[in-house]
Amino acid sequence: MNVSEQLLKILEQEGVKHIFGVAGDALNPLVAAMANQSTIKWIKMKHEGNASYAAFAQGELGQNFGVCASTVGPGALHLVNGLYNAKKERSPVLAITGQIPVANIGTSYHQEVDLTKVFDDICEYQAVIRSAEEAPKIILRAIRIAINKKCVCRIELPADLAHAAAANQNFVQRVFRSDSEIHPSQEKLENAVQLIDGAKKVGILAGAGCRNAKEEVIAFSKLLNAPITHTVRASDIFDHSTENVVGLTGLIGNPSGYKGVMECDLLIMLGTDFPYGPYLPEKTKTIQIDIRPENIGNRTAVDLGIHADLKFVLQYLNEKCKLKKDDSWVNSLNKEFRSWVANNGEDASTKRDFKILHPQIMAKAISDQASDDTIFVIDTGTSAIWATNFMNFHAERRMIGSFNHGSMAVGLPAAIGAQLQYPEREIWALVGDGAFNMTLHDFSTAVEYGLPIKIIVLNNNELGFVKIEMEEAGLVPNYDALEVKNFDFAQYAKLVGGDGINVTNVKEVDNAVELAKRSDKPFIINAKVTGAELSLPPHISFGMAKNFAMSKIKEALSASKGDKKNWENIKNEIKAFIDKETAN
Structure with missing residues (x-):
């Protein structure tokens, strides 16, 4: 047994079912060892950043910890954002990273990165393996801390030690899991x-x-x-x-x-x-x-x-x-x-004669049709606004996302992690087009593993929440920076072996949601929603009102001087408002 096999045995005895990662270099002995067992499955992601989001989902949803892995420096760096998300959400995650051979550490070797420094702010503990003798002790310590403190820990596995003969096997034991309570005076x-x-x-x-x-x-x-x-x-x-x-x-x-x-x-x-x-x-x-x-x-x-x-x-x-x-x-x-909830339900009803597809209509339709034990992954930005205001997470439903870290792109990869952990439950992800563009390459991973995740892309061709932030700060939205050029996401879903549908008006919504619900393939609803929907906080201070008014005045002045994009935004906002007020 080598150190990689010993690590795998420890993970197996702790109930780990999946490791999300990208193989290579220092991790090759670990990946090779996985071929000799059937308990833990290597989930080969297209990008390590998505692997860490998928591991976050499993740590957040289950009673165990999620696991992601990457090779040396460049691959390990890709894990950072998803691991920060796990840290901020207090989700137990174990990250396994490769490292260059011990003899070359500190010499500016090819692909060398001081990973201890990089991960210092993310990890509660880092098990940096420097000998086969210490490996099982610090591996178990990392798992023990991740579970009991609900945090991120890292194991660093140098390339030369990954296939070294294992030692101290007699020390390997089940990890202690605390069930104690803290009582005050x-x-x-x-x-x-x-x-x-x-x-x-x-x-x-x-x-x-x-x-x-x-x-x-x-x-x-x-x-x-x-x-x-x-x-x-x-x-x-x-x-x-x-x-x-x-x-x-x-x-x-x-x-x-x-x-x-x-x-x-x-x-x-x-x-x-x-x-x-x-x-x-x-x-x-x-x-x-x-x-x-x-x-x-x-x-x-x-x-x-x-x-x-x-x-x-x-x-x-x-x-x-x-x-x-x-x-x-x-x-x-x-x-x-109750009046607010009822009004929202009416405002987002597919029964009304809307001429424009408002994003909240999609959120409400998903909420109405999804199963009572659905897991929803809500991406950052306007998706969170429509989800929390127009969806009801009743019964056994769960909702996860990047609510403390506030990172885009959690939706698709976290849906993959959730579906692998709970194959019998519906998994829906509500994401913006900007966030989806960051992670869409791993939709084909969902296809490869036969995961019937349902992805609703709110496609408004812009970074909608950033636009709101600029307006609240009294700035003129810069559409050259905010515009998102999209292709046909539904056709893309079919191209890689999944399924999908384009939705352009309210009459198509219910059918699209039903098709996604029934699909046994990964499914994308490409919802072409308006980007002109306004969202206001529950209390508007004088400063907020002033900044928003200044932004609109500046937009109007810019439009009057020939800025076509600002003029289009003003027209679309007026149309969206009138549409909601006049729809039967």
């Missing part, structure tokens, strides 16, 4: 009860840390008659139909969600490091409960911080806090939220 719990009992209007801001405490959060909300505002990452925990959920706050939030945070006299932050300061109250008393102590007080001043497992704390508070009988505020926000 009794004093902290009693202080929380006092603050809560003394408040009149309690608001809850719930994050992804509530995933294992959903029922306790709902019971807490009902006890206090407190509205639940949630973060984007918690959209599949507190869906639109959950009692007392009033939606999102932040740049892509809704009015009732914003009010649930800003109008309370006690804000309770549960399992969230919500980063948008302007959408947090400045003077309201705040309790923050988090498993990560570094998050407490990170975004706003906190009157009481509790470092503990959320479920345990909520069970205590549900038992000790007094019932708040006044439900007038939560009822008003519930009513406002």
